[in-house]
Amino acid sequence: MDKPWSGVSVKKIVPAGGASPRGHYSPAVHAGDFVYVSGQGPIDPVTDKLAEGDVEFQTRLTLSNIERILHAAGVAVHDVVKCSVFLRDIADFPKMNRVYAEFFGEHKPARTTVEAKFHQAEMLVEIDCVAYKPHHEPSFSGVLD
Helix, strand or coil: CCCEEECEEEEEECCCCCCCCCCCCCCEEEEEEEEEEECCCEEEECCEEEECCHHHHHHHHHHHHCCCCCHHCCCHHHHHEEEEEEEECCCHHHHHHHHHHHHCCCCCCCEEEEECCCCCCCCCEEEEEEECCCCCCCCCCCCCC
8 A cells, every 4th residue: 555655655565475574564665766675584485484594595595585575566686776684693794695696696786794683593694675766767967987
């Protein structure tokens, strides 16, 4: 349902066949030209339970969950402009980063990565992101780097 907020239409995004939220939040919201995806973890969309595995497995599943949400919002991976990655153990950064790089390819959104403590000890990674897709592509004059 769209709700007016400072002149911007805000729509809750709930993908079909996705994991159900673990708290009082939306998996994503579409606000104007932006899609804000809440922190996603390695939740198996079939069982709706945390899938245990190493950080590479959990990162792949987490990014797959994000891709499903982005698709439901009408945007794609190449529309992502910012990610935040939370790791239980920062020593897992190189393994997470390999999977992350495979997922995004040449598209390299801005990113923050920090070590975090999770409610479930088996959870090794959580990722949120922001995607941008303007309704009308802006025209620029000048040079963009």
